[in-house]
Amino acid sequence: MYLLEHDAKELLTKLQIPVPPGTLVSDASGGNVALPAGPWMVKGQITAGGRGKAGIIKKAATPQEVSEHTRAILGRVVKNRRVDAVRIEQQVAGGSEAYLSLMIDAAAAGVRVIMAAEGGVDIEALPRDAIRTAVAAPDASAIAECAQELAAHFGGVKARALADAGAKLAQAFMASEAMLIEINPLFVKADGSWIAGDAKLVTDDGALERQDDTRAMLHARATAYPEAALKLEHGCDYVVVDPEGEIGLLTTGAGLSMMLIDELRAIGLKPYNFLDVRTGGLRGETTRLVKVLKWIGEGKNVKVILINVFAGITELGEFSRLVVKALQEVPEVKVPVVARLVGNGLPAAQQVFGAAGIALYPDLDDALVEVKKHLNDREGVKG
Numbered sequence: 001m002y003l004l005e006h007d008a009k010e011l012l013t014k015l016q017i018p019v020p021p022g023t024l025v026s027d028a029s030g031g032n033v034a035l036p037a038g039p040w041m042v043k044g045q046i047t048a049g050g051r052g053k054a055g056i057i058k059k060a061a062t063p064q065e066v067s068e069h070t071r072a073i074l075g076r077v078v079k080n081r082r083v084d085a086v087r088i089e090q091q092v093a094g095g096s097e098a099y100l101s102l103m104i105d106a107a108a109a110g111v112r113v114i115m116a117a118e119g120g121v122d123i124e125a126l127p128r129d130a131i132r133t134a135v136a137a138p139d140a141s142a143i144a145e146c147a148q149e150l151a152a153h154f155g156g157v158k159a160r161a162l163a164d165a166g167a168k169l170a171q172a173f174m175a176s177e178a179m180l181i182e183i184n185p186l187f188v189k190a191d192g193s194w195i196a197g198d199a200k201l202v203t204d205d206g207a208l209e210r211q212d213d214t215r216a217m218l219h220a221r222a223t224a225y226p227e228a229a230l231k232l233e234h235g236c237d238y239v240v241v242d243p244e245g246e247i248g249l250l251t252t253g254a255g256l257s258m259m260l261i262d263e264l265r266a267i268g269l270k271p272y273n274f275l276d277v278r279t280g281g282l283r284g285e286t287t288r289l290v291k292v293l294k295w296i297g298e299g300k301n302v303k304v305i306l307i308n309v310f311a312g313i314t315e316l317g318e319f320s321r322l323v324v325k326a327l328q329e330v331p332e333v334k335v336p337v338v339a340r341l342v343g344n345g346l347p348a349a350q351q352v353f354g355a356a357g358i359a360l361y362p363d364l365d366d367a368l369v370e371v372k373k374h375l376n377d378r379e380g381v382k383g
Helices: 005-014 063-073 140-151 156-176 212-220 226-234 254-266 287-297 316-329 346-356 364-382
Strands: 022-025 040-044 057-060 086-090 096-105 110-116 131-136 178-188 194-196 199-203 237-240 247-251 273-276 304-311 337-343 359-361
Touching: 005 022, 005 086, 005 199, 005 212, 040 063, 057 063, 063 086, 096 156, 110 140, 110 156, 131 140, 140 156, 156 178, 156 194, 212 226, 226 237, 247 254, 247 273, 247 287, 254 273, 254 304, 254 364, 273 287, 287 316, 304 316, 304 364, 316 337, 316 346, 337 346, 337 364, 346 359, 359 364
Parallel strands: 247 304, 304 337, 337 359
Antiparallel strands: 022 086, 040 057, 040 086, 096 110, 096 178, 110 131, 178 194, 178 199, 237 273
């Protein structure tokens, strides 16, 4: 989960990472939110880099400028993301900029440390020899040692600050089970102290059950992270990929579901949603399927539902019975259903779906012919 800067800083603060004091504002008036001491930075909150160049990070010297910038930034669409909140934080004075990041390097089976004595909006333009990087074992002590070795290349006060920041971020990285922590800029003071001017934090959704602070943040900020909040509450992944989509997908397996979306788009069809329903977690209950069907039912243009399941552990006879029962519990979903099932218990599923009037095909091409037929029929009715 890619956290908004404000939420990243709130979590990092709990992990002993120094950040500028700040507050979150999500309405144009700014309300009666107490501001930290000025002057301030007004920072639009979206999950994307390059916010400064996009004009949604502004300096403010007076409360009036804070209000003006807040009103100007809120509601803007930048990089296809709407700015629904701003973080207003105290400007960092008297520091020089540096760069430090830790990220999972799956290919190297470790944590990659990247460091530079310069930072800021032009970090990508630095020459290659200005950036130091190495891979450490996924252990806080090993990461801290790696950071210390890299920092030694820079010398002076920045070396001390980067080494200390690397050690503290190593602890935070492992404690939060992060996939990425990037501090850019990392402000270094003349006395060697430092502060995270900006923070990018990507967490592992699979670790949410163990991460109490991240989970509490997600509950409190569910509207900012609707897909992750949905996954946490309901145990499945669901994303609307095209609000104008015509095909609702009831599928399992993230990779298989993404491949299906690609196949549909390649032949000119419009899937409405991505779904990994995780059939192994149904456990004889229709609750999750009912939720999914209701979400799909919100698609204003959905004309047919396509079920696509490769069964291994899942027994398709049981799965089909749950689907039929769930459909009965969601009478508002009135579109036809086409199923493509392969695997364990297929004959039983054929009987169940046959009795319910649901067309079932083991071959995807055959299922898509049926889907197209329903799409054409619905167009004919509409016309």
